[in-house]
Amino acid sequence: MRISNLLAAKGSTVATITGESTVAEAVAELGRHRIGALVVSSDGAHIDGIVSERDIVRALGDRLGALLEDPVTSIMTSIVATCSPEDEIESLMKTMTERRIRHVPVVSDGVLAGIVSIGDVVKSRIDELEKDRKELVEYINAR
Numbered sequence: 001m002r003i004s005n006l007l008a009a010k011g012s013t014v015a016t017i018t019g020e021s022t023v024a025e026a027v028a029e030l031g032r033h034r035i036g037a038l039v040v041s042s043d044g045a046h047i048d049g050i051v052s053e054r055d056i057v058r059a060l061g062d063r064l065g066a067l068l069e070d071p072v073t074s075i076m077t078s079i080v081a082t083c084s085p086e087d088e089i090e091s092l093m094k095t096m097t098e099r100r101i102r103h104v105p106v107v108s109d110g111v112l113a114g115i116v117s118i119g120d121v122v123k124s125r126i127d128e129l130e131k132d133r134k135e136l137v138e139y140i141n142a143r
Contacts, residue, residue, distance in 0.1 A: 001088070001089045001124060001128065002085065002086060002087065002088060002089070003083055003084065003085050003086070003087045003088075003089065003092060003106055003114075003116060004085035004086065005124075006089060006116060006120055006121075006124050007085060007106060007113070007114045007116070009124075010114075010116075010120055011114075012106075012113055012114035013114075014039055014105065014112055014114060014115045015029060015033045015035055015038050015039070016038060016039045016040070016041040016044050016112075017029055017038045017039075017040055017041075017051070017072055018040070018041070018042055018072070019040050019042065019048055019049065019071060019072050019073035019076065020071055020072070020073070021071065021072050022068060022069055022070065022071060022072070023056060023059070023067050023068050023069070023070050023071075023072060023074075023075060024068040024069065025072075026038055026051055026056065026072050027056060027068070030053060030056075035117075036052055036053050036102060036103060036117065037050055037051065037052040037053070037102070037103035037115075037117075038050070038051050038052075038072075039080075039105050039112060039115060040072055040073070040076045041112065044112070045111045045112050046110070046111065046112065047080050047082065047105055047107065047112060048073075048076075048078070049072075049073070049076035049077055049078040049080060050076060050077050050080045050103060050105065051072050051075060051076040051077070052077075052102070052103060054102075055075045055076065055077065056075065058075075059074075059075040080105060081095055081099055081101055081104055082104060082105050082106065082107045083095070083104050083105075083106055083107070083116065084106065084107060084108060085106055085108050085113060085114075089121060089124055089125070092104060092116060092121060093121055093125075096118055096121065102117060102118045103115060103116070103117050103118075104116050
């Protein structure tokens, strides 16, 4: 299955934030959208970085309350693993596992086209397995 199939079911909306926004604003956006990561983008189309709940928690250990007024750029990951809509989900699973990441932006022709979380990947895989199981049961019952 390709990433494009997953995005067709899930949608391509991506929550973004500018690098100049404060960490407090990032926390508010994560809570508002009930998500675990925001793509950092100055224009909503190109990726400058990604900031996740993990980034915030790790930085809190170092800077505590002072962190909340810092810009998102001070804690974001600037080298972001991405995928394309044509990539296979299996290859994305491998990337997520090897790099220990939970969110991967989808880029098409250099422009942000969606985002895939580990939860999206797991759900997709469970749906595939359930479909296979149903087909096998139907095959066995038809004999």
